[in-house]
Amino acid sequence: MNYVKDYAEKVISGEILAGKKVILAAKRFINDLERQEDDDFEYYFDNERANKVIGFMEILPDPKTMQAYPLADFQRFIIGNMYGWWRKDDNSKRRFRKGMLSMARKNGKSILISGVALYEFLLGNSPAFSRQIFCTANDKKQANIVFTMIKKRLNSLRSRDGDTKRGTKVVRDEIRNLDDYSYVRALSKDTGTVDGFEPHIGILDEYAASKTTEMMELLESGQALLDNSLIMIISTAGFDLNAPMHTVEYPYATKVLKGDIVDDTYFAYIAEQDSVDxxxxxxxxxxxxxxxxxxxxxxxxxxxxxxxxxxxxxxxxxxxxxxxNFNMWRQAEEDSYMDVETWEEAEIEPIDITGQRVWFGIDVGKSSDLYAISWLIPQEGYWYANSYAFVATKYGLDAKIKADRLDYRRLQDLGQCEITELESGIIDVERVYQWLDDFVTQNDLDVQGICFDPAQYGSLLTQIEKNHPEWEQISIRQGTLTLSMPTKQFRDDVLDHRIKHPNNEILSGAIANAVLKSDNNGVRIDKNKYANKIDALDALLDAYAVCFREDIDNYLTSEDILNSDFGF
Structure with missing residues (x-):
């Protein structure tokens, strides 16, 4: 029986109802079955080996009842994929080196992965000795969940089988294979250093709760010299839209499933609702x-x-x-300013902004915090929005990354922000001006206005007045009386795709963090209690307070005006 193919075909045909990403995973498997005949495809599917591991899983006892149960069809699909695909040039080497399993709570993620850990611990043979298996999570309690499941299931096997009992030892913090020196341990940020850390199998449990990529980087760096290792991410969605699972891993897995990124070593099974409705x-x-x-x-x-x-x-x-319960990423607050789905649906690839008209919005945070510059560029029928940030390090960069839940080092590498180089750790306003001047010059931008929150803006105002008096600087009064209408219109325009944006994590994080507050004069955004970075959105709304009155439906480019057919 080819369980994997059977499930994939039923999902594709609609016999088994599934979400879009599970359908994509099923189609990927069927396509790869056809591709395995091609010489340039490096992998082949061995159904017998897949069924061997599925069979092992089905003799393992459930930790709650200590009874063995058949795997569900979707679990067979996952395990069959992970253990059915192998390299053509070396059939001891697995195809998938990293996998993400995401579904609602109480769907057996942890128990399934505990079976993977037990299989590798007892029967793994590549390498034949010293396989290190780590159950990791954001904190010690979470890391121990899968580890405890493994202990319970192994103890049940030990009680039934003398060879297993003689060949293994279970202690409080470690499970040992006495025949080949392999072991299983729990690991979290609280654990401290581990001697000789080379995780053959790394399990990241509830990755949505991780504030940083620290545990992921620890596992990946520890596997640098291993050629058959595996990292398994298991998690339900979360509230923190700045968490690395949502900003890094989830988008990457989605692009792999869609075929936007080709990564034949990455497996993803994401079971989620496609809409709230x-x-x-x-x-x-x-x-x-x-x-x-x-x-x-x-x-x-x-x-x-x-x-x-x-x-x-x-x-x-x-x-x-x-x-x-339905595995959907959502903002923490019921009164969130904008659904993350609405914002994501307005995402487009970066456009060429050379020679375009531009309105800048600037939000000056404390010199020890964040300085945001956002901008709007009119296109035919929509506004193109983007942002850049300057990051202070006065109280330590690691502390700021943890507090803001934004990995500024990675975002600096992506060109979305700049971390101050001043020894004091405060933001260098001269450097902010220099960046703005360079950005305008390099892109030959036609500056229509610098829209600013007057608070703490004085230093930049002076530099712009001295060097670019032609740039109109527009003070935007803060408060609902001024910002209510553009705040509501901005949200409506994103929904109608009249505002579009590239993938900018700082700006997207600000959207996710913003909630709507109201008073007698109208509404405006505020930061929620769960997260507190909305600077990039504040800056963008300052610009939009001016731009929303512009007519982008009858937008004329400089090329239109210079065209010989144009006239008054």
Whole structure:
């Protein structure tokens, strides 16, 4: 029986209802089965080897009942992919070196991956000795969840099989294979250094809760000299849209599934709802809860989800249920300024801005915090928005990265920000001006206005007055009286795709962090209690307070004006 192919075909045909990303994973498998005949495709699928590991998983006891159960069809698909694909030039080397499993809570992610760890611990043979298996997470308690499952399941096997009992040893913080010196340990940021750290298998549990890429980088750097290692990310979605899972790993996995990025060593299975609207129909819940396909669990899980969703609507806590029970990334606040889906749908590839008209918005934070410059460039039928930030390090860069939940080192490498080089750690306003001047010059931009929040703007105002008196500087009064209308119009225009933007994580983070506040004069944005970086959006709205009155439907470029057919 080819469980993987069977599941993939049923998903593609619609016999098994699945979300868009699971359908993409199924299509990828079927396409790769055809590609394995090509000489330039480096891998082949061995169904017998896949079934061998599936069979091992199905003799393992459930930690709660200590009874063995067959894997669900989606679990067979995952394990079959991970252990069915091998290199043509060396069939001891796995194809997939990294995998992401994301689905709603209580769908058996942890128990499935504990089976992977046990298989590698007991039966792994590449390498034959000293396989290090680490269960990692953001904190020690979470890291111990999978580790504890492994211990319970192994103890059950030890009680039934003398060879397993003689060949293994279970202690409080470690499981040892006495025959080949392999071991399993839990690892978190609290653990400290590990001697000879070379994780053959690294399991990252609930990666959505990780504030930084620290644990991922630790695993990846430890695997540098290993040629058959594996990292498995298992997680439900989260509230923190600045978390590295949402800003780095999730978008990457999505692009791999879509074929936008070719990475034949990366496996992804992401079971999520495709929209909030479809949650109202229980038949769609299997998209994020594939365990519903198991007949013996269907009634129990369905009843649980029905109760959760009904209560959430009555209590106004829908976001929490959408995140945990339907695996949808959501802002922490119910009164968020804009749905992240709306913002993401307005994303486009970067455009050529050379010679374009531009309005800048500037939000001057404290010299020890963040300085944001955002801009709007009119195009035919829409505004093109982007941003850049200057980052202070007065109280330590690592502390700021942790507090803001933005990896500024990585974002600097991506060209989205600049970390101050001053020894004091404060932002160098002269450097801010120099960057702005260079940006305008290099792109031959026609500056229509510098729209600024008057607070702490004086230093930059003076430099611009001295060097570019032709740049009009426009003070934007802060408060609902001035900003209410552009704030509401900006949101509407993003929804209508009349504002578009490239992938800018600092600006996207600001969108995710913003909530709407109101008073007698109207509305404006504020930072929520879960996160506090909205500087880039504040700067953008300062510019939009002027730009939203411009007519982009009858937008004329300089080329239109210089064209010989143009006239008055």
């Amino acid at each position: 479809e949650v109202e129909d229980p038949k769609n819940w299997i998209k994020s809860n594939p365990i519903l396909a198991v007949d013996s669990l269907n009634d129990q899980v369905n009843g649980y989800l029905q109760k959760r969703w009904t209560e959430a609507k009555e209590k106004g806590t829908k976001n929490a249920v959408l995140v945990k």
